[in-house]
Amino acid sequence: VARPATPTEPVALDRALLQKDATAVAPRLLGKVLVVGDRVARIVEVEAYRGAEDPASHAYRGRTPRNASMFGPPGTLYVYFTYGMHWCANVVSGPEGLARAVLLRAAAPVAGLEEMRAARPRARRDLDLLNGPAKLCQALGVTGEDNGCDLLDPASRVRLADDGTPPPRRAARGRRIGISAAADRPWRYWVSGDPHVSVAPRR
DNA sequence: CTTTGGATCGTCT
DNA sequence: GACGATCCAAAGG
Numbered sequence A: 001v002a003r004p005a006t007p008t009e010p011v012a013l014d015r016a017l018l019q020k021d022a023t024a025v026a027p028r029l030l031g032k033v034l035v036v037g038d039r040v041a042r043i044v045e046v047e048a049y050r051g052a053e054d055p056a057s058h059a060y061r062g063r064t065p066r067n068a069s070m071f072g073p074p075g076t077l078y079v080y081f082t083y084g085m086h087w088c089a090n091v092v093s094g095p096e097g098l099a100r101a102v103l104l105r106a107a108a109p110v111a112g113l114e115e116m117r118a119a120r121p122r123a124r125r126d127l128d129l130l131n132g133p134a135k136l137c138q139a140l141g142v143t144g145e146d147n148g149c150d151l152l153d154p155a156s157r158v159r160l161a162d163d164g165t166p167p168p169r170r171a172a173r174g175r176r177i178g179i180s181a182a183a184d185r186p187w188r189y190w191v192s193g194d195p196h197v198s199v200a201p202r203r
Numbered sequence B: 001c002t003t004t005g006g007a008t009c010g011t012c013t
Numbered sequence C: 001g002a003c004g005a006t007c008c009a010a011a012g013g
Helices: A022-029 A113-119 A133-140
Strands: A033-036 A039-050 A077-082 A086-092 A100-111 A158-162 A172-174 A188-190
Touching: A022 A039, A022 A100, A033 A100, A039 A113, A039 A133, A086 A133, A100 A113, A100 A133, A100 A188, A113 A133
Parallel strands: none
Antiparallel strands: A033 A039, A033 A158, A039 A100, A039 A188, A077 A086, A086 A100, A172 A188
8 A cells, every 4th residue: 555655745746747648647647646625535546438449438539528628738637427326537638639548446434534424325435425426525525516627726625636645656547436437457456455446457 | 254235426428 | 420549336247
C-alpha cells in the first residue's frame, strides 16, 4: 500500500502527466488524491477507455451530447449518469480530442470521513465508502453538475492533486469490470493488495 | 460465502 | 423500446 515518502500538502497535478493515452495515464493516477471541499480520497483503482479504438467506450460511436466532455482537453472531468440512479466519474487524458478517459473505480478515504459517511449511509464499514465507481461519486458528492470541469483548476469544486505519494512501482492489471464489449482488454489497474479496491481481480 | 433480481431513467437506435 | 463503465438486499448453499 502506497504511503507518501514525504507527505506534503496536495498540489494540483502537472497537466503533462495526463497528456499520454489513457492506458499510460491510468496506472500513474494510482496514489493521486481527489479533493472536494474537506473530503479527500486516494485513488486505488481505475480503468482506461479509448474512444473510437474501444468498443466499450461511451465515445466508440463518436460524439454525442452525453459524452461531449470526453472530447475536451486532458484534465477535464467526464461525469455520466447510469442505471437510472448512479453517477460515475472519469479523468479525460490525451491525446486531446480523441475521447480517451480514465474511469475512477475506487479510492481510500483520507480526510472528511464524517461527510463521506453521511453521504453514504448504506456503507457499514469505511472500506465500503468509495469501493466502486458510483460509491466514489456518492461519497464525494460528485454529480452531473461537475461534468466538464477542469480538475487542475484551483477554482474547480472537484480537483485532482498530488500529495507526494508515488504510484505503485508495478500496478496490478486485469480485465475491466461490468462491460460486455472488448471485455478481454486488460485495461483495469489497481494498487495490488489494497483493501479499498472494488472487487476481487478477474484474471 | 455466492447468486439473483429489483430499483430507476437518460440516452441513443 | 432496450439497455446500461452499478449497488444493494434478500435468498440460497
